[in-house]
Amino acid sequence: MAPSYPSMDAPLPEIRLRRGEARRLKLGHPWVFSNEVESGLKGVAPGAVVQVVDHRSAPVGVGTANPHSLICVRLFTHGRRPLDRHLLERRLRQARAVRDRLHLGDTYRWVHGEGDRLPGLVVDRYGDGLVVQPLTAGTDRLWPELLPLLVEIAAPAWVVLRGDSPARGLEGIEPRVEVAHGHLPEAPVVDEGGLAYRFDPIGGQKTGLFLDQRDNRARWRGLCAGERCLDLFCHTGGFTLAAAAGGASEVVGVDRSEPALTLAAESAEANGIADRCRFARADAFTFLEQSVERWPRINLDPPAFIKSRKRVREGVAGYEKLHLLALRRLAPGGLLMTSSCSHHLDLSSFLQVVARAASRAGRPVRLLAVTGAAMDHPVLPVLPESAYLKCLLLQAEG
Secondary structure (H helix, E strand, C coil): CCCCCCCCCCCCCEEEECCCCCHHHHCCCCEEEHHHEEECCCCCCCCCEEEEECCCCCEEEEEEECCCCCEEEEEEEECCCCCCHHHHHHHHHHHHHHHHHHCCCCEEEEEEHHHHCCCCEEEEEECCEEEEEECCHHHHHHHHHHHHHHHHHHCCCEEEEEECCHHHHHHCCCCEEEEEEECCCCCCEEEECCEEEECCCCCCCCCCCCHHHHHHHHHHHCCCCCCEEEEECCCCCHHHHHHHHCCCCEEEEEECCHHHHHHHHHHHHHCCCHHHEEEEECCHHHHHHHCCCCEEEEEECCCCCCCCHHHHHHHHHHHHHHHHHHHHHEEEEEEEEEEECCCCCCHHHHHHHHHHHHHHHCCCEEEEEEECCCCCCCCCCCCHHHCCCEEEEEEECC
C-alpha cells in the first residue's frame, strides 16, 4: 500500500490562518479551528497532511486536516518539519521510553494522543497485545504506516483496531473494529496491582479497561478495609475488585451492561473474592432512588454526561442529580470517590456541581483529595482539554 503521507519532496496543501490566529499555535497548542482559517481548506481530503502558515505565509506547522470537522487541523510538528515515517517512529519510541521509566508493568497507555504529540491516536498495551484507537481522519489515513511500526517496535502477539469511538463520527469517518495483527486470545486477562482482570478489547468500553483510573483504583483499595462499598457504573469491576482486594466486607457493583458484569463476576471468581462481590444490572440513578441503605463507601465513575458544548447544561444537571442521590445514600462520615471524564466540565465547575448537590442534600462534605488520570496519560499545559479526568475524594460530615 502506498504511503498515507506525501513524500518530503511533494508540496503540501497550504492552510492559511487569519491575522492573529497563529499566536496560540506557536505556544504549542496542536489544534486549528475552522473559524481561524482564511483559506486553503476547500478541496482538502479528510486526513490529508497539510502545511499551516500564518497570514504572512510564515510556516506554523505540519499536521493532518479535516475540512468537515470543527478542529480542522491537528498539528504534529512546528515550522516545516515533515510528518513522515521517521517522525512517527521517533514519537512512538519516545512515548514507550517514558512508560518504561515509570515502571508500569505490562499494562498501560502507550500513546495518549496530543499528550504524546501524536494527535488523534491512542495505543493501549495489554500484556502481549495492543488495542489501537485512530480517532481522527488523519490517524485513520496513517493507519497503514502506523501498524507496521507498532509491530516492529513492540512485537505484539495481537493488535486490535478499535475504530468505533464517537469521536470518529464527529470526524465523518466510518466505524470499524478488527483484529489487525496476530490472534486474539479467547478470554484475555491482564494484571493490575496483583489482580487479574478479564476484559473485552473488541466490544468493551474504550479499549477494554479504563486504564486512566489505575492510580485512583489503588487509592480506593486502601480505603475500603472492613467497609460495605457501592460501586456505580462499575463496568468490568475495576473499583469493585480493588475494594474487595483491599478488605471490604461487601462490595456491590452496579452497571447496565450485562456483558461487562459477566466479565466482572468472572474476574472476582478468578481472584478468589467472589464471596464479597455482588453485581446488579441496573440504572445507577434508579438504583440510588430505590435504595434505602446507607453506604460507608460509594464510588461514582459515570460515562461522560457532556458530549458537546451544546449539552453542557443538560450534562451538568445530570451530574448534580447523581451526586444528590449518592450523598443521600452516603453514611455519616463515609467516603465518596467521584469522577468526571467530560472535558467540557472543568475542575472548578465539577467542584461547584458537588457543592450544589451537597447543599441540596443537606450533607456537608469536605474535600480530601483531587486527582486525575494516571501518569501514562500526559497532559499538555497549553491544552486544558487534555486534562479530561477529574477525580474527587470527599467525606461526608458525621
